[in-house]
Every structure is written in C-alpha cells, then in structure tokens.
Amino acid sequence: MVEYAPMLERSGLILPDSPRRRSPPRWPVVLLAVGAGLTSCVLACVLLLTLTLLRPLTVLPVTVMLDGVSYPVETSAATVRDLLTEVGVSLNSGDSLSPEPEAAITANLVVQIIRARIVTLVVDGVEQSFQTRFDNPLDILKSANITLGDADHVLVDGTRVNRMDLLVWPVPVTRIEVDHALTVALEDSGASSVLLTTAPTVGEALYEAGVILFLADTVDPGLDTVISDGLVIRIQRSQPISVVADGVTLETRAQGATVADALASAGVALMGLDYSIPDENSPLQPGMSVRVIRVSEQVEQEQTVIPFETVYQADASMDLDTKRVTQEGQNGIMQINIRVRRENGSEISRTQESSGVAREPINRVLNYGTNIVIRIIDTPEGPKEYWRVLRMYTTSYHPAALGGDNITATGRVLTKGIVGIDPKIIPYGSQVYVPGYGVGLAADTGGPRKFKLWIDLGYDDENWVSWSKYTDVYLLTPIPASFPYMLPE
Numbered sequence: 001m002v003e004y005a006p007m008l009e010r011s012g013l014i015l016p017d018s019p020r021r022r023s024p025p026r027w028p029v030v031l032l033a034v035g036a037g038l039t040s041c042v043l044a045c046v047l048l049l050t051l052t053l054l055r056p057l058t059v060l061p062v063t064v065m066l067d068g069v070s071y072p073v074e075t076s077a078a079t080v081r082d083l084l085t086e087v088g089v090s091l092n093s094g095d096s097l098s099p100e101p102e103a104a105i106t107a108n109l110v111v112q113i114i115r116a117r118i119v120t121l122v123v124d125g126v127e128q129s130f131q132t133r134f135d136n137p138l139d140i141l142k143s144a145n146i147t148l149g150d151a152d153h154v155l156v157d158g159t160r161v162n163r164m165d166l167l168v169w170p171v172p173v174t175r176i177e178v179d180h181a182l183t184v185a186l187e188d189s190g191a192s193s194v195l196l197t198t199a200p201t202v203g204e205a206l207y208e209a210g211v212i213l214f215l216a217d218t219v220d221p222g223l224d225t226v227i228s229d230g231l232v233i234r235i236q237r238s239q240p241i242s243v244v245a246d247g248v249t250l251e252t253r254a255q256g257a258t259v260a261d262a263l264a265s266a267g268v269a270l271m272g273l274d275y276s277i278p279d280e281n282s283p284l285q286p287g288m289s290v291r292v293i294r295v296s297e298q299v300e301q302e303q304t305v306i307p308f309e310t311v312y313q314a315d316a317s318m319d320l321d322t323k324r325v326t327q328e329g330q331n332g333i334m335q336i337n338i339r340v341r342r343e344n345g346s347e348i349s350r351t352q353e354s355s356g357v358a359r360e361p362i363n364r365v366l367n368y369g370t371n372i373v374i375r376i377i378d379t380p381e382g383p384k385e386y387w388r389v390l391r392m393y394t395t396s397y398h399p400a401a402l403g404g405d406n407i408t409a410t411g412r413v414l415t416k417g418i419v420g421i422d423p424k425i426i427p428y429g430s431q432v433y434v435p436g437y438g439v440g441l442a443a444d445t446g447g448p449r450k451f452k453l454w455i456d457l458g459y460d461d462e463n464w465v466s467w468s469k470y471t472d473v474y475l476l477t478p479i480p481a482s483f484p485y486m487l488p489e
Helices: 004-010 027-037 040-053 080-087 137-143 202-208 259-265
Strands: 060-066 069-075 096-098 109-114 117-123 126-132 153-156 175-179 182-188 191-197 218-220 232-236 239-245 248-254 275-277 289-293 295-306 310-319 323-327 332-343 346-359 364-371 375-379 382-397 418-420 431-434 438-444 454-458 468-476
Touching: 060 080, 069 080, 080 109, 126 137, 137 175, 191 202, 202 218, 202 232, 239 259, 248 259, 259 289, 295 346, 310 323, 382 431, 431 454, 438 454
Parallel strands: 060 109, 117 175, 182 232, 239 289, 310 364, 382 454, 418 438
Antiparallel strands: 060 069, 096 109, 117 126, 153 175, 182 191, 218 232, 239 248, 275 289, 295 332, 323 364, 332 346, 375 382, 382 468, 418 454, 431 438, 431 468
C-alpha cells in the first residue's frame, strides 16, 4: 500500500502529529533588507502594506480517508477535485470517491477514496481483468453486468460455490469463473426432458443429471461429444437380464432379439462345445435368466496291468519236489483312451474310445522236477523205502472226537494206523511213515484246512495222543500210479 502521509505533507497539508499553519513567503524579508537605508517611516509603511497583501487565505480542516486510513489535513482548496490535486492523489478507473469531485470544501468534510481492486473474471472460457471496488463476489458480478442462472457453474478462487453463498462470501476474492448453463434436450426411451448443464461433454452432462447408463445402452451422440446449446441426446435402453456364467451371476442389460445377442452384449462368449439354457436362438425377454454351460472334452489315457502267468514245465533232470525259475515274469500294460466330458467343471461322462496293448506280458517259467529217487529211512520197525518226503502240519483224532463215529471215508474202522489226508496230494491206499507215530494207511479225509499240506493221525479212544505240529511225513513205496508232481504252494 502507498504511504500517503509523507505525500500529503509534501503537498503542504498539516498532519495531526505536526499541527502548524502555512508559513508566509520569505521574499518580504528580502524587501526589508533592501529598504534598510530608507527612513523608519517609509520602512514601516512598506512593511504594513506588504503584510496586508500577503495575508494567508482561509484554511479549513478536512479528513481524507484513503482505503480506510484517515489523514487529517488543512486546506484552502475550493473543491474536492482541488483538494485531491493539492495532496497529490489521482483517481483510477473504478475508484470510488465521496463526495463528488465538484463538491465544495467545508469545515470537517470527510473525503473518502476507495481504490478499485483488480479481479480476474473468466466467463464461459473468456478471461479478462476487471477493476472493482467490491470485495463480495456477487457485487463484483453485478458491477460487471454478469447474470447468473440456477444451473450456472461458479468458482470463486477455485472453490465451487452455490449461488446462495455468494452474498455472504467472507473474504475478498481475486478470481471468479462462471460457466453459463446450456440447454440440452434429452430423449430417454421415448421420455423427453430438458437439461440445463455446464458439463463439457455428453457423458458428464448425463452424470451430473443423475442419468444412469448401462453398458448395453446406446447414446447418440457419443459420450465424448462436446455440449452445444440446443443439442439433442437420445438414449436407447437395453433390457434387464441375468447371465449365470463361470460361477458368477451377472445382472446386466442387453439389446437385441435373441439370447445370442444378449450374451454378445454382456461380453459373454460361447466357445467350442459351450451352450446356453435357453439356447442361443431363443427370443430375448426382459428379466430372462440365461445359464451358460461351459463344456470341455479331453482324451485321458488310462493304463491297466496285464498280469503275467506262470508256466510250469516238467523237468526230468530235476528231482521230485525241486523247482527252478528259468524265466522271470513281467506284467504287460494295456493302454485305454477315454474321452472325458465335463460341464461347468463337473465330470458328466467317460467314454472309451480305443484300447491297445502297450506292452505284452512276459510269462514266468518254472521248471519242476519229475525224477523220483527211492531212499531209505531207518525206523524203530526197521528200514523203510520212501519215494517222497513232505513237511506237513500234523494233528490227531479219535472216534470220541467225532461223536463216536469210527468209520472212515474208505469204510475202514478208525484206529491207530489209519490217517486222514487230502487224497489229491496223497492218494488213498498210500502208506506213510510219521516219526513218533509209525506207519499209517491213507484211508480217511476231512474238511478243508487252512494248511495246504496236512495229515490227521488216527487213534482209538483208549490210546489217543494229541498232535499239533509240523512233521516230516515219508511216503513209502510202492509209488502210486497217479499222484501230483506239483504240490500246492
């Protein structure tokens, strides 16, 4: 702010802190010096005449207020204009002066000057500098002849302002931006309305108006079109549908005549074997629910084992009850091609398309001996010839254990010397020697046992001895006409 006190002082005005009257001019003193040689009478007359001519004019006290600051001065100016010239204050365009420049100076007159401020006005994109003495934005706009409508957009120093808030704006403003609303016609699926908007584009105008758009709706002209006064905006609405696809339910809207159109509008594509319920060609109905079934098919390979077999080969070079593996077995592999169909991730069907042997099995070859060697065993009853010895689980039985039944499977009476066997292993009529028991005749049998090789030693009730252990059993000569060369495992 300009410091006006020194300026006013230089203008010859008296300030409150140094009250004085205007000093008379100094040139009368010079005259007095010149007239020093005159007589005192003449000198007195000349001095009296000079002081009379140079008597000061009438001086009045006034107050000059410049931008709210008071400056008391004394002046002999006749008008306010003369006063301002006297104190060196000039008026700029937009400054406020009270009273008027031609008003006469009176005692204790208050002359008020309010300097105009520079405010930037931007109206509909056009920027200008505007000088005004007002601080309030509404007063500034009125002084600039700028009118506002209810839908106009106003920014005061960068802040969006409601029209009603302009009058009570609390601080002086430096920049005001005004965008006057334009008139736009809206046709929304047959319903017409008028929008007043300051938005730059169609999309922003619809957003400000609270118009909700869906992805499938069409807007003409496009959302990026610049707004112009009188523009017509047309909206073609889509139909509400729900699409269930990929585990998600999409509530959306679509345009078109068929389900296929709706899916395309919703950005849902059917690929490969995919299908929809209702199908793609079904007419589109508002509120329709469309399910998309994702289908995948792939061929899976399964392998199963082809077990190898054991092939037994008689070998006369090997002794009876000896075995030798001449070739190890290897399982084969069967490969099966199966088409698996899945819908929405769940398996629906499996269909065998083809199969083939990926690897043939290799049989195991086991040679067993058929060479019978007669050997001798010494027994308490004397030497005995045997042709085979078997390790068998040995038990014993007697008639009382059978409920008194003492008749064997071959019709013989059960007593010591009668043994029960599996006739598939030891034929009936064969004689055996069991150490600790003696010679027995294979003349009886029994039910299935958990042991493959077993023998049950017969007794009468009075002489029964309990057996329950593994024992070597010697098959005595003669060799039966038929017997199994291969014993069960």
